[in-house]
Amino acid sequence: QVQLVESGGGLVQAGGSLRLSCAASGRTFRNYAMGWFRQAPGKEREFVAAVSCNGAFTNYVDSVKGRFTISRDNAKNTVYLQMNSLKPEDAAVYYCAARVSGCYVATFGYDYWGQGTQVTVSS
Numbered sequence: 001q002v003q004l005v006e007s008g009g010g011l012v013q014a015g016g017s018l019r020l021s022c023a024a025s026g027r028t029f030r031n032y033a034m035g036w037f038r039q040a041p042g043k044e045r046e047f048v049a050a051v052s053c054n055g056a057f058t059n060y061v062d063s064v065k066g067r068f069t070i071s072r073d074n075a076k077n078t079v080y081l082q083m084n085s086l087k088p089e090d091a092a093v094y095y096c097a098a099r100v101s102g103c104y105v106a107t108f109g110y111d112y113w114g115q116g117t118q119v120t121v122s123s
Helices: none
Strands: 002-007 010-013 018-026 033-039 046-051 058-060 068-073 078-083 092-099 117-122
Touching: 002 092, 018 033, 018 092, 018 117, 033 068, 033 078, 046 068, 046 078, 058 068, 078 092
Parallel strands: 010 117
Antiparallel strands: 002 018, 018 078, 033 046, 033 092, 046 058, 068 078, 092 117
16 A cells, blocks of 8 residues: 655746645555646546656656656655646646556556645636
């Protein structure tokens, strides 16, 4: 079992920045990949970013490349999503997720999910 708790969401103006955090507990954190997903009202949940077990590899959806950065601190059992140049279309509930089957930066196949944190971007 993996427990995930997100934090850092809030209201920000377009062009602003936020950093989301996700604290993990349970299984050995450095042994599994982590990802961020988001879901806007009326839309399906979508993949945003993923990071490998040691942080060396990352994967992003095209719409956030160059603006968002995923990273992890295995000493703190925490994954981060730095979001810069935010746009109104980035507004959503953001979820972190753990993929315990391995270290690959997949866009699917995540096993455990956090409760989500709301990001609101005003224009």
